[in-house]
Amino acid sequence: MSHPNIAIVGATGAVGREMLDILHRRNFPCGRITCLASPRSAGQVIEHALGTFTVQATTPESFKDVQLALFSAGSGISKSLGPVAAAAGCVVVDNSSAFRMDPAIPLIVPEVNPHHIPAAWIGTNRAGKPGCILANPNCSTIIMLVAVHPLYQAFGVERAVISTYQAASGAGAMAMEELRDQTRDVLDGKPAQPKIFKEPYAFNLFSHNSALDPVTGLNVEEQKMILESHKIWGEDSVRITAMCIRVPVLRAHCESINLTLKRDVTVADLHAALAKAPGVTIVDDRANNIFPTPLKASGGQEVLVGRIRLDPSQTPGGLNALAAATEAKPARSRGVELFVSGDQLLKGAAQNAVQIAELIFR
Amino acid sequence: MSHPNIAIVGATGAVGREMLDILHRRNFPCGRITCLASPRSAGQVIEHALGTFTVQATTPESFKDVQLALFSAGSGISKSLGPVAAAAGCVVVDNSSAFRMDPAIPLIVPEVNPHHIPAAWIGTNRAGKPGCILANPNCSTIIMLVAVHPLYQAFGVERAVISTYQAASGAGAMAMEELRDQTRDVLDGKPAQPKIFKEPYAFNLFSHNSALDPVTGLNVEEQKMILESHKIWGEDSVRITAMCIRVPVLRAHCESINLTLKRDVTVADLHAALAKAPGVTIVDDRANNIFPTPLKASGGQEVLVGRIRLDPSQTPGGLNALAAATEAKPARSRGVELFVSGDQLLKGAAQNAVQIAELIFR
Numbered sequence: 001m002s003h004p005n006i007a008i009v010g011a012t013g014a015v016g017r018e019m020l021d022i023l024h025r026r027n028f029p030c031g032r033i034t035c036l037a038s039p040r041s042a043g044q045v046i047e048h049a050l051g052t053f054t055v056q057a058t059t060p061e062s063f064k065d066v067q068l069a070l071f072s073a074g075s076g077i078s079k080s081l082g083p084v085a086a087a088a089g090c091v092v093v094d095n096s097s098a099f100r101m102d103p104a105i106p107l108i109v110p111e112v113n114p115h116h117i118p119a120a121w122i123g124t125n126r127a128g129k130p131g132c133i134l135a136n137p138n139c140s141t142i143i144m145l146v147a148v149h150p151l152y153q154a155f156g157v158e159r160a161v162i163s164t165y166q167a168a169s170g171a172g173a174m175a176m177e178e179l180r181d182q183t184r185d186v187l188d189g190k191p192a193q194p195k196i197f198k199e200p201y202a203f204n205l206f207s208h209n210s211a212l213d214p215v216t217g218l219n220v221e222e223q224k225m226i227l228e229s230h231k232i233w234g235e236d237s238v239r240i241t242a243m244c245i246r247v248p249v250l251r252a253h254c255e256s257i258n259l260t261l262k263r264d265v266t267v268a269d270l271h272a273a274l275a276k277a278p279g280v281t282i283v284d285d286r287a288n289n290i291f292p293t294p295l296k297a298s299g300g301q302e303v304l305v306g307r308i309r310l311d312p313s314q315t316p317g318g319l320n321a322l323a324a325a326t327e328a329k330p331a332r333s334r335g336v337e338l339f340v341s342g343d344q345l346l347k348g349a350a351q352n353a354v355q356i357a358e359l360i361f362r
Numbered sequence: 363m364s365h366p367n368i369a370i371v372g373a374t375g376a377v378g379r380e381m382l383d384i385l386h387r388r389n390f391p392c393g394r395i396t397c398l399a400s401p402r403s404a405g406q407v408i409e410h411a412l413g414t415f416t417v418q419a420t421t422p423e424s425f426k427d428v429q430l431a432l433f434s435a436g437s438g439i440s441k442s443l444g445p446v447a448a449a450a451g452c453v454v455v456d457n458s459s460a461f462r463m464d465p466a467i468p469l470i471v472p473e474v475n476p477h478h479i480p481a482a483w484i485g486t487n488r489a490g491k492p493g494c495i496l497a498n499p500n501c502s503t504i505i506m507l508v509a510v511h512p513l514y515q516a517f518g519v520e521r522a523v524i525s526t527y528q529a530a531s532g533a534g535a536m537a538m539e540e541l542r543d544q545t546r547d548v549l550d551g552k553p554a555q556p557k558i559f560k561e562p563y564a565f566n567l568f569s570h571n572s573a574l575d576p577v578t579g580l581n582v583e584e585q586k587m588i589l590e591s592h593k594i595w596g597e598d599s600v601r602i603t604a605m606c607i608r609v610p611v612l613r614a615h616c617e618s619i620n621l622t623l624k625r626d627v628t629v630a631d632l633h634a635a636l637a638k639a640p641g642v643t644i645v646d647d648r649a650n651n652i653f654p655t656p657l658k659a660s661g662g663q664e665v666l667v668g669r670i671r672l673d674p675s676q677t678p679g680g681l682n683a684l685a686a687a688t689e690a691k692p693a694r695s696r697g698v699e700l701f702v703s704g705d706q707l708l709k710g711a712a713q714n715a716v717q718i719a720e721l722i723f724r
Contacts, residue, residue, distance in 0.1 A: 159675050163525035163618035165567055165607065179565070180549060187546050199655055203541070203612050205527055207653040207669060207701060214648050216684040216693075217629070217671030226674065226681055239675035243618040243701060245527065248610050250565050256525035256605040256618075267579065286576050291569040293561055307569060309579030312588065313521050313601035319588055322578040331578075339569060339605060 003029040004126070004361055007066045007090070009058055009081070010073030011035035012044060014173035015095055018350035019070055020048045025301075026354055029124075029361065036062050037073070063088040067126050068361065070353050071095060086131035091121070091360050093134050093353045100135040100228055107135045107231050109142050110355040111279045112149045116234070117359055124361050134356050137232060138224040139348025140164050140244065143253055145232060146303040146347065147340040150277035151270065152233070156262030158334075162225065162242040165254035166208065167294060169344045171196055176250055183248070201248055208244035219244060251345050252294035257338040258311060264332040270308050279347070284308050292341035301351055303342040311335030365391040366488070366723055369428045369452070371420055371443070372435030373397035374406060376535035377457055380712035381432055382410045387663075388716055391486075391723065398424050399435070425450040429488055430723065432715050433457060448493035453483070453722050455496050455715045462497040462590055469497045469593050471504050472717040473641045474511045478596070479721055486723050496718050499594060500586040501710025502526050502606065505615055507594060508665040508709065509702040512639035513632065514595070518624030520696075524587065524604040527616035528570065529656060531706045533558055538612055545610070563610055570606035581606060613707050614656035619700040620673060626694040632670050641709070646670050654703035663713055665704040673697030 006023070010016040016037070023030055035046055036058040044055040056062065058077065063069055063085040071078045071085075071094040078098035085092050099105040106116040121132050137145075144162060151157060168175040175196045182192040182202040192200040199206040210220035218226075221244040230236040247254075274280050283292045284306040292304035312319040314335020325331035342348055368385070372378040378399070385392055397408055398420040406417040418424065420439065425431055425447040433440045433447075433456040440460035447454050461467040468478040483494050499507075506524060513519060530537040537558045544554040544564040554562040561568040572582035580588075583606040592598035609616075636642050645654045646668040654666035674681040676697020687693035704710055 161523050161620050161673075161675060163605075165527070165609065183545055184549050187542060187549070198651065200657055203610060204655055204657045205609060205611060205616060206655045207651065209651065212648045212651060213685065215687055216674070216681060217648055217669065218674070218681070218684075219651075223681065236680075239680060241620065241673045241675035241697070241699065243525075243620075243669065243699060245616070245618065245701070247527065247567060248565060249567060254567060254607070256607065258523050258603065258605075258620075286574045286579055289560065289569065289571065289574060289581075293566055293568045295562055295566045307579065307605065311523075311603045312578070312580070313523060313603035318598070318601060319578060319580070319585065322580075323575065325577055335603070337603065337605060339607070 003031040004067035005031040005065055007034045007036055007062055007069045009036045009069060009071045009077065011046065011055055012037045012041040013072060014169050014176065015072040015345055015349040018345045020046070020050050022346060022351045022354050024050050028354055028358065034062065034066065060084045063090050066090050068357050072349065082133055086133050089126070089131045091126070091132055091357065093136055093356045095136040095349055095353050097138065097224070099133055100137060101231065105133050105135050107137055107228060108356045109137060109145050109232055109352065110359055112145050113232050113234065114359050122360055136349065136353045136356060137228045138221070139170055139344045140166065140221060140253060140255065141225050141228040142348055142352050143303050143340060143342035144225065144255055144257065145229060146279045146342065147305045147338055148257065148259065150273045150280065151259065151261065151336065154273040155265055157238045157259055158262055159239040159260040161258040163256045164242065164244045165247045165249070166244060167249040167251050167253055167344050169251040170253070171209065179248055179250065203248060205245055205247045208246055249294045251343060252297040252341050253344045253348060254292065254294060254339065254341040257340060259336040260314060261334045261336055264334055265336065266330040266332055267309060268330065270336060274305055274308065279303055280305050282306065292339055294341055297341035297343050300343055301346055303340055303347055305338055305340045307337060307339035309337050311337050365393040366429030367393040367427055369396045369398055369424055369431045371398045371431060371433045371439065373408065373417055374399045374403045375434060376531050376538065377434040377707055377711040380707045382412050384708060384713045384716050386412050390716055390720065396424065396428065422446045425452050428452050430719050434711065444495055448495050451488070451493045453488070453494055453719065455498055455718045457498040457711055457715055459500065459586070461495055462499060463593065467495050467497050469499055469590060470718045471499060471507050471594055471714065472721055474507050475594050475596065476721050484722055498711065498715045498718060499590045500583065501532055501706045502528065502583060502615060502617065503587050503590040504710050504714050505665055505702060505704035506587065506617055506619065507591060508641045508704065509667045509700055510619065510621065512635045512642065513621065513623065513698065516635040517627055519600045519621055520624055521601040521622040523620040525618045526604065526606045527609045527611070528606060529609070529611040529613050529615055529706050531613040532615070533571065541610055541612065565610060567607055567609045570608055611656045613705060614659040614703050615706045615710060616654065616656060616701065616703040619702060621698045622676060623696045623698055626696055627698065628692040628694055629671060630692065632698060636667055636670065641665055642667050644668065654701055656703055659703035659705050662705055663708055665702055665709055667700055667702050669699060669701035671699050673699050
């Protein structure tokens with residue numbers, strides 16, 4: 001078989017728009033590419049280095065002679081058309097939450113659990129092979145795991161406490177537009193006009209807009225970070241909590257991560273584990289106060305990791321003990337802190353989906 | 363003695379500008395008010411409900427016949443002129459970091475440790491009494507303690523893990539202007555021009571701009587949150603860590619707070635303790651996703667507390683155990699999470715200083 005024919009479902013959305021780019025940047029072996037979206041976007045023309053594409057309305061017939069379908073059009077479309085595409089023989093990589101917690105469907109971060117993809121699904125020649133569905137995790141989960149998994153492998157993780165700083169892009173292209181428009185209005189002395197988000201967004205931040213469980217008090221985003229991580233690791237011994245917050249940033253998420261490891265480490269141990277980790281770039285210059293930021297992560301494929309340090313609250317003797325360390329006798333602790341940033345539209349969505357496809361087709 | 367004469371040192375700065383307002387709003391017993399600043403601001407005229415004030419250059423002679431000096435002009439001015447003002451008989455309330463960790467100087471959050479003020483200092487009639495210096499804590503420390511102290515009192519706190527979302531105002535009026543100017547430039551397609559902060563600020567966030575300890579990796583803001591909290595509580599048994607981050611917000615800080623209490627509590631226990639806490643307003647509506655935000659906190663005198671919940675990572679059985687709770691059998695945990703917001707210029711600075719003065723003069 002030659003290169004797979006590809007359907008991009010939701011091609012006009014914030015994530016969909018990145019799909020062509022990331023296929024191109026990663027030199028993915030593309031056959032014919034079809035850009036699909038809702039009927040109201042049909043007819044739009046997308047000019048791209050990969051070609052000129054006229055957007056077509058997504059229908060159950062869209063997946064004939066397509067080998068790879070990249071879905072990013074919301075949970076409803078994925079639920080209704082994902083199985084149709086798979087039945088037509090497609091490898092479906094679904095960016096929605098529709099199938100993530102389905103025990104029959106692998107949920108993949110390629111740096112963490114590529115082995116969860118059944119060997120029978122893998123191969124460039126899919127002639128005669130049945131279709132399948134793979135799920136792309138939540139963006140905050142992906143970005144967290146790329147940074148934490150190397151420490152999980154090297155030292156074991158008992159507990160993770162995460163606070164997020166999430167960009168507008170996670171809520172789609174219109175949310176990004178809302179942030180820009182509202183901010184201009186506020187600078188011009190006009191009132192902010194909330195549309196997508198209930199809270200004003202210009203120069204403001206707020207608890208993640210997903211629904212809260214009235215019993216536990218965790219919102220859906222926070223639940224995803226816990227449950228998806230456990231599924232991806234294939235075990236639920238890591239005790240996780242998250243506080244998910246939307247900040248007035250356009251397209252890269254940050255996360256403050258506090259870990260309890262299974263054994264004592266030095267900062268050098270952490271650097272060594274992270275330096276060789278796939279998908280991680282260390283940005284950690286204490287002398288010049290240079291650390292990950294959303295702007296540094298935006299447009300890049302790596303998760304930036306910095307503020308790599310020991311946690312005084314988990315170190316006997318606290319801050320004094322950390323300060324008393326020397327090069328000859330470095331401080332050791334099971335408590336570790338990181339500040340990370342990753343592009344929500346790329347590693348948090350389109351890029352991770354394409355990386356999953358690479359595991360199948362390469 | 364009639365009402366104290368007041369000198370506001372740094373009257374043209376971001377915090378100084380709030381001093382007149384908050385004296386007025388709190389109905390503080392004001393005698394003559396003198397607005398002091400650097401020589402280059404001298405001659406500026408401030409029109410206010412409390413009167414019309416011509417700004418004067420601060421000199422060692424500025425404190426004659428002044429009973430209360432509110433310093434907010436940076437650490438250098440406080441170090442050089444704070445003791446001069448105290449020697450002239452003033453009660454100095456200093457908003458800089460100059461004296462905070464001086465064992466001889468009380469560091470006060472009125473809701474937490476008013477008893478740290480020597481009884482001999484208190485009294486409206488200060489005739490013949492020597493001057494004194496009191497320190498106003500760091501803004502992030504104040505906002506954290508107003509929310510956490512009620513839980514510390516009711517249940518005990520073993521450990522606190524904090525991630526901050528800090529506004530521009532903490533770095534002064536020019537930093538607020540930088541955020542506005544840069545954001546407008548970026549919206550107009552022009553490059554951001556960093557001045558006060560090294561990192562671009564428009565639609566971006568970054569690790570706090572204070573210097574980092576090269577050995578511990580904690581920046582000065584994070585160190586303050588630990589060391590000042592211990593001084594204010596008068597004991598250092600609470601193990602604290604913080605990740606301090608500057609976000610593109612104008613004047614209110616938020617903090618994600620994860621606590622380990624000394625005993626199990628229910629969410630109702632937390633609400634009960636916080637509902638009666640001075641300086642706290644609970645903003646916690648799970649059904650409608652209404653929680654603290656910087657805009658809700660801006661201009662207000664209270665610390666807003668929400669996302670009040672138990673931490674699945676510190677609850678045996680995790681998220682499932684929390685979800686299985688019923689009204690008759692509520693979940694219990696030593697792990698607790700909060701999301702709080704407070705006005706950095708008011709409760710984080712000017713208002714707390716005036717509240718300290720109230721403890722002396724009322």
